[in-house]
Amino acid sequence: MEEKQEKMALLDVQKLRVSFDMYERGLQKKELEVLHELSLRVYPGEILAVAGASGSGKSILAHAVMGILPGNARTEGEIRYRGELLDRKRQESIRGKEIAFIPQSVEYLDPLMRVDRQVMGIRGAKEKQETAFARYHLGKEVERMYPFQLSGGMARRVLISTAVMEEARLIVADEPTPGLNAEMAMETLQNFRELADEGCGVLLITHDIDLAFQAADRIAVFYAGTIVEIASVADFLAGKEALRHPYSKAFIDALPQNDFKPIEGFQPYAGNLPKGCLFAPRCPMRSGECEKEIAMRKIRDGEVRCVHAT
Amino acid sequence: MNRLKYIGGTLCRMLTLLAAVSVLSFALVALSPIDPLTAYIGTNSTLSQEAKDAIAEHWGLNDPPAKRFLAWAGNFLKGDWGTSIAFKKPVKTVIGERFSYSVALMLIAWIFSGTLGFLAGVFAAVKKGSLWDKIIKTFCLALQSAPTFWVGLLVLSLFAVRLGWFPIGLAAPMGKLAQDVTLGERIYHLILPSLTLGVLGISKITLYARQKLIEIxxxxxxxxxxxxxxxxxxxxxxxxxxxxxxxxxxxxxxAFSELFGGIALAESVFSYPGIGSALTAAGLSGDVPLLLGIAVFSAIFVFAGNLMANILYGLLDPRIKEGRANG
Incomplete structure (x- = not known):
């Protein structure tokens, strides 16, 4: 672990805030913050899974890294790629080359363009596309297909092959497995593992914690628009004692294979957040301190955003 | 098999449409104050009442409307579309002659509005929210709400009267024999009316392309x-x-339907001898056979437009083409 920290992070996100301008009744402009002070690092050769409930804003993180947020979004904080600030200009010049995005579903393919041309993209060569298809066991006949003709598994592999067209160092995968059966999901994860073993950093965004357990090296627990804990998979597998944040612990308890014990209450809505710690209203350990601003701190080889964590 | 079914279904729809259009037009004419006899002999005719009655009897004007309709429809199916009162020629000949003039006009207007409108829409969508987008949008909405004849008059008074760039009307120079008219002169006379017609069709396609591209x-x-x-x-x-x-x-x-609707007014304003002005003339002179003939003809024309759109979609959209092959 120590050794890892010394390596330069491939992706370094520090105190990222993303907010959207919304118009409420009348023409009153309102700012809705969906990511709050989010920090994480992805190192070369590892898979970092960002796990959290569906609809809690995880995709926004992926879109912010790729620079494809909608026009009414505003970002604060820093995103660095290999030590360099990843601003709009830099994003535009390296996305699709050094940073590859793997989207959720076949909906992200142009419905009227044949798959081979689509995988080739704007700079890809035919041979590269053929190599990529061979690598992911896509038959020759798939090349001439349109997205609507792809099966779920084929679509998945087509989307992954877009990521290996160029020598991407960082792969951002947004929910790559829903709709796949267990076997296909495992295959997909295997593909990510291979890419990481080749030296890529993979940011894997998922709501499926089991998947994160199986594929990732480290897991970042996403709650209400921020990351409350980052720890190695080993800590998660060891059980709640090895974890740091009360939410991660409760989360482990809530899993069907453990106590299946639900957490009281629900995640706060982005427009209506508590002060200080976002989990405090549901937390058994809450105290006056929790209403202050909570910073991310290092404990036992992991990172946590909680004043009570030990 | 599927294709046969499609063709059969389409033919069926076309026949029912034509039947409905002819029944409806016939009923409208029958209910209207148009008296075919008066239209034929004129209002200050010196014909005796007996002679009038004899003609009416001969034409079957005293028969109940249903019987008259069946007589007309029967002849129509046999290819006898009747004789135009206003032009003193068979309806089929009139439609044929007039349509050959209109077809050039409509084609130019259609291509002009299609390409320019499409490009303007794409441009507006790419520049969404900019001043250009607003200008294009406003222009389209203004055109959309402007009546054809008014735009026609505006174009006429600017380009033909004020600037004198184009002839004020007709399809060829006045006083020239038909065989002496050159292609250049024909085109020269086509420009203003097709511009008017095209400009009117432009807003729909522009707004559509803009909206669709923004969506995409x-x-x-x-x-x-x-x-x-x-x-x-x-x-x-x-x-x-x-x-x-x-x-x-x-x-x-x-948009073929709007094209046909627009042409009646555009041609009247420019005194262009196409099917649109024939329709106006038929309406004004109570020329029932020509009115009915053009009504049925326009239905076929519009139906053909929609049919072409459907066929093109099937041929060009892979989701339909290859989906059918797979399924």
Missing amino acids: LSSDFILFAKARGENISQLVWRHGMRNIALPAVTVQFA
């Missing part, structure tokens, strides 16, 4: 293409055009 540009696959490094012009050319061209062509084919 906010879809997930554009987001992904962007994440793979495509810039805005690549997004528009590679994905935007591909996805809006087909629906836009469909809309343009479906």
Whole structure:
């Protein structure tokens, strides 16, 4: 672990805030913050899974890294790629080359363009596309297909092959497995593992914690628009004692294979957040301190955003 | 098998449409104050009452409307569309002659409005929210709400009267024999009316292309293409055009009905001897056979436009073409 920290992070996100301008009744402009002070690092050769409930804003993180947020979004904080600030200009010049995005579903393919041309993209060569298809066991006949003709598994592999067209160092995968059966999901994860073993950093965004357990090296627990804990998979597998944040612990308890014990209450809505710690209203350990601003701190080889964590 | 079914279904729909159009037009004419006899002999005719009655009896004007309709429809099916009162020629000949003039006019207007409208729409969508977008949008909405004859008069007074660039009307120079008219002169006379007609059709396709492209540009696959490094012009050319061209062509084919409606007014304003002005003349002179003939003809024309759109869609959209082959 120590050794890892010394390596330069491939992706370094520090105190990222993303907010959207919304118009409420009348023409009153309102700012809705969906990511709050989010920090994480992805190192070369590892898979970092960002796990959290569906609809809690995880995709926004992926879109912010790729620079494809909608026009009414505003970002604060820093995103660095290999030590360099990843601003709009830099994003535009390296996305699709050094940073590859793997989207959720076949909906992200142009419905009227044949798959081979689509995988080739704007700079890809035919041979590269053929190599990529061979690598992911896509038959020759798939090349001439349109997205609507792809099966779920084929679509998945087509989307992954877009990521290996160029020598991407960082792969951002947004929910790559829903709709796949267990076997296909495992295959997909295997593909990510291979890419990481080749030296890529993979940011894997998922709501499926089991998947994160199986594929990732480290897991970042996403709650209400921020990351409350980052720890190695080993800590998660060891059980709640090895974890740091009360939410991660409760989360482990809530899993069907453990106590299946639900957490009281629900995640706060982005427009209506508590002060200080976002989990405090549901937390058994809450105290006056929790209403202050909570910073991310290092404990036992992991990172946590909680004043009570030990 | 599927294709046969499609053709059969289409033919069936066309026949029912034509039947409905002819019944409706006939009923409207029968209910209208038009008296075919008066239209034929004129209001200050010196014909005796007996002679009038004899003609009415001979034409079957005293028969109940249903019987008259069946007589007309029977002849119509046999190819006898009747004789135009206003032009003193068989209805079929009049429609044929007049349509050959109109077809050039409509074609130019259609292509002009289609290409220019499409490009303007794409431009507005790419520059969404900009001053250009607002100008294009306002212009389209203004045109959409402006009546054809008014735009026609405006164009006429500016380009023909004030500037004198184009002739004020007709399809050829006045006083010239038909065989002496050159192609250049014909085109010269076509420009203003087709411009008017085209300008009127432009707003629909512009607004449609704009709306559709904005929709496409906010879809997930554009987001992904962007994440793979495509810039805005690549997004528009590679994905935007591909996805809006087909629906836009469909809309343009479906606009055949408006084209036919617009031509009646545009041709009247420019005294252009096409099918539109024939229709106006038929209406004004109570020329029932010609009115009915043009009504049925226009239904066929509009139906053909929609049919072409459907066929094109089937041929060009892979989701339909290959989906059918697979299924």
